[in-house]
Amino acid sequence: MKIGIVxxxxxxxxxxxxxxxxxxxxxxxxxxxxxxxxxxTFGKHGHFGGDDRSRAEAFVEFANDPRMDAVxxxxxxxxxxxxxxxxxxxxxxxxxxxxxxxYSDAGSLLALLYKHGIGExxxxxxxxDAVRNDPTAIRALNWLxxxxxxxxxxxxxxDARPAVAFNLSILDALVGTALEPDLxxxxxxxxxxxxxxxxxxxxxxxxxxxxxxxxxxxxxMGRVSNVVENDPDxxxxxxxxxxxxxxxxxxxxxxxxxxxxxxxNKIVPFGxxx
Numbered sequence: 083m084k085i086g087i088v089x090x091x092x093x094x095x096x097x098x099x100x101x102x103x104x105x106x107x108x109x110x111x112x113x114x115x116x117x118x119x120x121x122x123t124f125g126k127h128g129h130f131g132g133d134d135r136s137r138a139e140a141f142v143e144f145a146n147d148p149r150m151d152a153v154x155x156x157x158x159x160x161x162x163x164x165x166x167x168x169x170x171x172x173x174x175x176x177x178x179x180x181x182x183x184x185y186s187d188a189g190s191l192l193a194l195l196y197k198h199g200i201g202e203x204x205x206x207x208x209x210x211d212a213v214r215n216d217p218t219a220i221r222a223l224n225w226l227x228x229x230x231x232x233x234x235x236x237x238x239x240x241d242a243r244p245a246v247a248f249n250l251s252i253l254d255a256l257v258g259t260a261l262e263p264d265l266x267x268x269x270x271x272x273x274x275x276x277x278x279x280x281x282x283x284x285x286x287x288x289x290x291x292x293x294x295x296x297x298x299x300x301x302x303m304g305r306v307s308n309v310v311e312n313d314p315d316x317x318x319x320x321x322x323x324x325x326x327x328x329x330x331x332x333x334x335x336x337x338x339x340x341x342x343x344x345x346x347n348k349i350v351p352f353g354x355x356x
Contacts, residue, residue, distance in 0.1 A: 083115045085152045085226055086144035087209050089123040089131040091187040092159025096124050098210050099156075105213040115223065117209070120144055123156050130161045138165040141191070145169075145177035145201075152226040157210040158186030158249075166194045166261055173200055181226050184208045186275075186343065189252040190261055196246070196352045197263035202229065205247035205271070205341065206349035215345040225349050235271065235340050235348040238355060243299050247271035247341055247350035250306075254285040257292045266297040269336060271350055272324070273304030275343035279316035282306055283323050290331035300334035305342030 087102075099119055106117055122140035125132025132140075144150050169191075180201045182192060185208065192203045204225060212219040221233030231239070238245060246265060248256075250272045256262050272289075274282060289295055306320035318326070321338060328335035340348045 083151045083227060084149055085115065085117045085154050086147065086150035087117055087119045087123060087154050087156050088140045088144050089120075089125075089156040090137050090141055090162040090165060090191055091131060091157060092129060092161060093126055093131045094123050094156045094210065099123070102209055102213050105219060109216075109219075115227065117154070118150065119156075129159075131156075134161075134164050134168070137161065138168050141165065142169050142172045145180065146172075146174045148176045150180065152181040152183070154209045154222070154226060155182075155184030155188040155191075157208055158184070158188060160187055162187045162190040163255065163261065166190050170194060170198065177201060181229065183222060183226055183349075185247070185347065186249050187252060189248045190256065192352065193248070193256055193261045193263050197261070202351065204349050204351040206233070207347055211345070218345045218347070221349060225351075229351070231355075233349045235350050237269075237302065237336075237339065238350065241269060242355070243267065243269050244352075244354045245269040245271065245350055246352045247273070247304070247339070250274040250282065250285050250289070251277065254289055257289060257295060262294065265295065267299050269300055269302060270295070270298045271302045271304055271339040271341055273339070273342045274306045276308045276310060277306070278310040278312040279306075279318060279320070279323070280312060282320055283316065283318070283327075286323055286327040290327040290333055296331055296333060298333060300336040301328055302336045302339035304339040305344065307343055
């Protein structure tokens, strides 16, 4: 099996790529699974891992390459939304047969792929953070290989409704745009990182205020980590904020989700399961 690694977002540290290659060499010495970094993954263009064109070309190339069995996003940051609409008309039959895994900024491309029924997509560990912890890497690898359910977010084993997961900041930016998928009847899971709580509250106001989002089956709130301090303290947890806005908007609040910007981040395949 070959997993293609691409970068759609911020600059990617080449040392992290070396660590990923070493992890695979140590844990899969038989080379039954190989990771292949697109050369453009290491590009630099201001904030971004290469200019928009080079990042788009790399994603299209690996998505359309029948020798690649899956596409794994290298890292998050920012930039995927700038290339998403450009890659869509160029994705061919091979792209529809792959699994795509990532989260955070990769959510822009995951949303686009899911909206147009291209491949199997999931919110889950990216290449850059998976090798920091063996269970995280194995969870990601097993899903990329076979769609393995052992690493799924636990509620998915009990709730048969279709599901999706997004970084709240990304979803807040996607709603109302050409990238927003139809989430009617879906369980929507959210997580975030490095935001003050008042911004979490403001984004929840905006997201739950959308007519399209009010059609979801319910919301689960994952972890909101590395909260930026604010004076005065906001005084509410992420769970309390989610409950408040769900009640205000009439969206069922379903509890917490085991997802977040951390090594415990579980996998949420988009859509129906089974």
